[in-house]
Amino acid sequence: DIQMTQSPSSMSASLGDRVTITCQASQDIGNNLIWFQQKPGKSPRPMIYYATNLANGVPSRFSGSRSGSDYSLTISSLESEDMADYHCLQYKQYPDTFGAGTKLELK
Amino acid sequence: EVQLQESGPGLVKPSQSLSLTCSVTGYSITSNYWGWIRKFPGNKMEWMGYISYSGSTSYNPSLKSRISITRDTSKNQFFLQLNSVTTEDTATYYCARYLRRVPDYWGQGVMVTVSS
Numbered sequence: 001d002i003q004m005t006q007s008p009s010s011m012s013a014s015l016g017d018r019v020t021i022t023c024q025a026s027q028d029i030g031n032n033l034i035w036f037q038q039k040p041g042k043s044p045r046p047m048i049y050y051a052t053n054l055a056n057g058v059p060s061r062f063s064g065s066r067s068g069s070d071y072s073l074t075i076s077s078l079e080s081e082d083m084a085d086y087h088c089l090q091y092k093q094y095p096d097t098f099g100a101g102t103k104l105e106l107k
Numbered sequence: 108e109v110q111l112q113e114s115g116p117g118l119v120k121p122s123q124s125l126s127l128t129c130s131v132t133g134y135s136i137t138s139n140y141w142g143w144i145r146k147f148p149g150n151k152m153e154w155m156g157y158i159s160y161s162g163s164t165s166y167n168p169s170l171k172s173r174i175s176i177t178r179d180t181s182k183n184q185f186f187l188q189l190n191s192v193t194t195e196d197t198a199t200y201y202c203a204r205y206l207r208r209v210p211d212y213w214g215q216g217v218m219v220t221v222s223s
Binding site for chain 2: 025033046085087094095096098103
């Protein structure tokens with residue numbers, strides 16, 4: 001199985017901060033990666049498709065990038081509504097595998 | 108709008124079977140792929156499997172001997188059965204629609220506890 005190593009597992013940041021979360025793939029996955037946001041009691045919401053494409057309705061402060069086997073989700077200026085869990089998911093090869101998640105909290 | 112809703116017992120005894128239903132509105136399950144994903148306490152997520160528009164299935168090898176995904180197209184529902192559960196199967200279970208290999212619409216999730 002492809003392992004997705006996600007970091008950090010948790011972080012606290014202030015409003016207006018630039019925040020970056022990273023997933024490293026153990027094998028080549030191309031750009032076959034999606035980022036999800038999940039708030040307590042809610043279902044996961046796709047934020048970034050195919051590593052770099054913003055999903056419909058997602059604010060432009062969110063962006064996705066890739067450098068080799070490292071995939072990043074960046075929030076350019078943190079807002080209170082962004083406090084949530086974030087997961088990456090690779091869908092290059094079955095079984096699909098998730099990163100361990102990042103809990104983003106307000107400092 | 109596509110909506111998915113999971114239902115099923117919240118408590119299952121060890122060694123028994125876990126059975127969940129995903130009811131879909133706003134879209135036919137005879138199109139696309141439909142899957143189950145679970146989230147464990149502590150945040151880890153696991154893809155369990157899917158059923159396709161034609162009824163074919165694919166399962167996570169880690170579960171292959173215990174899992175079955177079926178459907179009832181007349182009710183626009185699909186189902187998860189997981190046999191011989193242990194406490195390790197305690198999780199929140201989500202059903203999801205897949206679009207081009209990506210789960211784009213998810214249900215709210217149902218928490219299932221395995222305990223005697």
